[in-house]
Amino acid sequence: MQPADPGQTPTPSESPYPGGRCVSPLNEDVAPAAPGEFAALEVGPLRVWPPVVLAPMAGVTNLPFRQLCREYGAGLYVSEMITARGFLMGNRLSVLLASSDPSESPRSVQVYGSDPKDLGEMVRALVDEGVDHLDINLGCPVPKVTRSGNGSAIPVKPRLVARLLRAMVANAGDVPVTVKMRKGIDDDLLTYLETGRVAQEEGIAAVGLHGRTAAQLYSGEADWDAIAALKQAVDIPVLGNGDIWECWDALRMMRQTGCDGVIVGRGCLGRPWLFQELAEVFDGRIPANPPTLGEAVDVMVRHAERLVEFFGELHGMRQMRKWVAWYSKGFAGSASLRGRMAELERLDQLRPLFAELDLSEPFPRRALRVGRAKGSKKQKVKLPDGYLDQRDDDTPPKGPHSLAEIEAWERSLQGG
Numbered sequence: 001m002q003p004a005d006p007g008q009t010p011t012p013s014e015s016p017y018p019g020g021r022c023v024s025p026l027n028e029d030v031a032p033a034a035p036g037e038f039a040a041l042e043v044g045p046l047r048v049w050p051p052v053v054l055a056p057m058a059g060v061t062n063l064p065f066r067q068l069c070r071e072y073g074a075g076l077y078v079s080e081m082i083t084a085r086g087f088l089m090g091n092r093l094s095v096l097l098a099s100s101d102p103s104e105s106p107r108s109v110q111v112y113g114s115d116p117k118d119l120g121e122m123v124r125a126l127v128d129e130g131v132d133h134l135d136i137n138l139g140c141p142v143p144k145v146t147r148s149g150n151g152s153a154i155p156v157k158p159r160l161v162a163r164l165l166r167a168m169v170a171n172a173g174d175v176p177v178t179v180k181m182r183k184g185i186d187d188d189l190l191t192y193l194e195t196g197r198v199a200q201e202e203g204i205a206a207v208g209l210h211g212r213t214a215a216q217l218y219s220g221e222a223d224w225d226a227i228a229a230l231k232q233a234v235d236i237p238v239l240g241n242g243d244i245w246e247c248w249d250a251l252r253m254m255r256q257t258g259c260d261g262v263i264v265g266r267g268c269l270g271r272p273w274l275f276q277e278l279a280e281v282f283d284g285r286i287p288a289n290p291p292t293l294g295e296a297v298d299v300m301v302r303h304a305e306r307l308v309e310f311f312g313e314l315h316g317m318r319q320m321r322k323w324v325a326w327y328s329k330g331f332a333g334s335a336s337l338r339g340r341m342a343e344l345e346r347l348d349q350l351r352p353l354f355a356e357l358d359l360s361e362p363f364p365r366r367a368l369r370v371g372r373a374k375g376s377k378k379q380k381v382k383l384p385d386g387y388l389d390q391r392d393d394d395t396p397p398k399g400p401h402s403l404a405e406i407e408a409w410e411r412s413l414q415g416g
């Protein structure tokens with residue numbers, strides 16, 4: 001599928017989809033944006049149209065994938081989280097993942113760290129490199145991270161949040177800094193409204209809320225009412241996040257919550273064309289239907305070529321294994337790829353994987369809302385002993401220090 005040709009939508013009578021459109025029953029009656037219905041998202045000096053942000057995703061939103069998504073649509077495409085300590089110590093992978101290309105504009109990096117000094121230094125270094133947007137991750141639910149008071153444990157301590165944000169904003173100059181968070185630890189310990197207020201006081205340009213607690217991980221449905229409540233509680237722009245699987249969900253989320261923009265995560269895994277569909281509906285048009293299997297394979301090959309160029313053939317093709325599963329999700333015969341995918345090590349092995357499949361198969365409607373990358377389990381969030389007795393404390397938690405610790409830490413984040 002090449003960027004935008006909405007004229008190609010088949011007439012209902014020749015279409016494989018009911019009514020001619022590949023849309024789930026939930027969204028059948030959702031209308032594209034009316035003229036002037038939504039404004040561009042303003043993040044400091046940046047004006048983002050459509051108001052769509054690619055979610056930071058570890059192991060996913062590297063430069064090759066961001067470039068691929070950008071070719072389809074428009075918006076803000078955020079890097080995966082980069083650990084401040086790893087970046088500052090020159091850890092090869094952290095530096096590579098934070099890197100960009102002159103064609104990438106605006107350039108956006110998500111930072112992860114819990115030491116104000118590290119965050120300040122990293123922000124200054126990235127600003128000197130010409131970054132256009134910085135985000136801090138306050139929502140990571142991985143047990144290894146929360147157990148030491150990091151990640152989604154940080155918002156439990158509002159004074160610590162304030163210290164971290166202040167250090168970033170003070171070093172960012174005119175570059176806008178945003179926050180991404182979850183609702184809280186669990187239903188009994190919700191922190192998002194307070195964190196939103198602290199963010200506003202500290203000069204944060206926008207707050208993004210994933211409508212789940214850390215205990216929920218990725219289970220259940222995202223709570224869009226919480227996004228609406230945050231919008232009521234702060235004056236800075238609010239970005240809603242959670243369960244945007246179809247472009248129509250983005251419109252529904254904005255209409256229902258009043259949020260200023262949306263963050264799209266798992267919905268685009270193996271579906272970079274979702275950004276084209278989003279651009280279309282925000283501009284008031286009905287998008288073309290998604291690609292057939294053969295067209296999806298062409299996109300996959302382009303994706304693989306970019307990963308190979310960026311990471312080298314072996315590392316790039318090993319990453320492609322998960323992408324093959326996501327791109328082929330729901331197509332007939334995709335299960336037969338599973339065993340062979342694990343052997344992918346060279347670019348020329350990719351196309352032959354699909355040789356036996358029917359490349360004319362239309363995109364399966366049932367795959368639109370199927371979860372990718374994360375399961376449906378929940379967890380009991382691990383916090384340091386006595387953590388909840390010291391909520392007024394602003395002492396930064398201990399993070400990884402040696403390069404070996406940082407590498408182990410980053411491996412666990414890839415799972416988060």
Ligand SMILES: Cc1cc2nc3c(=O)[nH]c(=O)nc-3n(C[C@H](O)[C@H](O)[C@H](O)COP(=O)(O)O)c2cc1C
Nearest residue numbers: 055056057058081137210242243244264265266373
């Ligand atoms: C594979 C994967 C990696 C993720 N890595 C990060 C990350 O690096 N930083 C972050 O803030 N959130 C991360 N997340 C969470 C997403 O940014 C997003 O908040 C979450 O997936 C909910 O949005 P969705 O329902 O659209 O997927 C990750 C999610 C996935 C699926």
